[in-house]
Amino acid sequence: MISLQRFLTKDEKIFDLLEASADEVQKSVVALAELVTAPNSDSATEKFYKSRRNETKIAQEITEELCKTFITPLEREDVESLSFALYKIPKNLEKFTERLSLFQSCMPTRESFVFQIEILELQAETLTQMIKSLRRNPKLEIIKSQNERLLSLEADGDKLLLEMTWELVQRHGKEPLNIFILKDLYDLLERAIDLFRNAGSVIFRIVLKNS
Numbered sequence: 001m002i003s004l005q006r007f008l009t010k011d012e013k014i015f016d017l018l019e020a021s022a023d024e025v026q027k028s029v030v031a032l033a034e035l036v037t038a039p040n041s042d043s044a045t046e047k048f049y050k051s052r053r054n055e056t057k058i059a060q061e062i063t064e065e066l067c068k069t070f071i072t073p074l075e076r077e078d079v080e081s082l083s084f085a086l087y088k089i090p091k092n093l094e095k096f097t098e099r100l101s102l103f104q105s106c107m108p109t110r111e112s113f114v115f116q117i118e119i120l121e122l123q124a125e126t127l128t129q130m131i132k133s134l135r136r137n138p139k140l141e142i143i144k145s146q147n148e149r150l151l152s153l154e155a156d157g158d159k160l161l162l163e164m165t166w167e168l169v170q171r172h173g174k175e176p177l178n179i180f181i182l183k184d185l186y187d188l189l190e191r192a193i194d195l196f197r198n199a200g201s202v203i204f205r206i207v208l209k210n211s
Contacts, residue, residue: 012073012135013065013069014062014065014066014069014072014073014074014079015073015134015135017058017061017062017065017083018062018079018082018083018086018131018134019128019131019132019135020054020058021055021058021059021062021083021086021087021131022086022127022128022131022132023128024051024052024054024055024058024090025051025055025086025089025090025124025127025128026124026125026127026128027047027051028048028051028052028055028089028090028093029093029117029120029121029124030047030121030124031044031045031047031048031051032048032093032096032097032117032120033114033117033120033121034047035048035097035100036100036113036114036117037114039100039104045097048093048094048097049094051090052090052091052093052094055086055087055090056087059083059084059086059087062079062080062083063080063083066079066080073135074134074206074210075206075209078202078205078206078209081202082131082199082202082203082206085195085198085199085202086199088195088198089192089195089196089199092188092191092192092195093188093192095188096185096188096189096192099181099184099185099188100185103181103185112164112167112168112182112186113185113186113189115160115164116157116160116161116186116189116190116193117189119153119156119157119160119193120189120192120193120196122153123150123153123154123193123196123197123200124196126146126149126150126153126200127150127196127199127200127203129146130143130146130147130200130203131203134203134206134207137210138207139211140207140208140211143203143204143207143208144204146200147200147201147203147204150196150197150200150201151197151200153193153196153197154193154194154196154197157189157190157193157194158190161186161187161190164186165183165186168182168183168186
């Protein structure tokens, strides 16, 4: 059943903004991947912070649009929840980027971040597809499958974190500073993986409610 809100409004701006937000989140992950592999790249740094600024601006625009629009294509609470879920992802990645830069001089390795970032890239691609399907009133089965993919990737992230933590202790057992630095960075990336899962769950609930 199509929701009454979807039936009454033809305003597509909310969908435009949500899709733009998802695009910026994906761009921030791509820029982060470049930052990890090319730590001295000013271009990658600028790309990351540009996406971060753009996503923040879009989140504000969504709030403003909800305040001035009487009827929205999705329930206001759902739009707010999804917008906030998206906003939190690059915000968390920014913390990772700042600490990566802070500990640059004593960073023993960057290679171990690659596996977590690969998971983030897959999550970003899936989440973007989910959000871009919202305006077409997607089938619940498709969204459910995509959400399960995010859950599976999040589970892979949990397993990976455990394995990397064990390896970290084995490799740097006598170097507590290295353990502290890397474990903190691992945890931030794991938090980002969890945030993608949370955003996917919001989309699944939206589609379930409107199906």
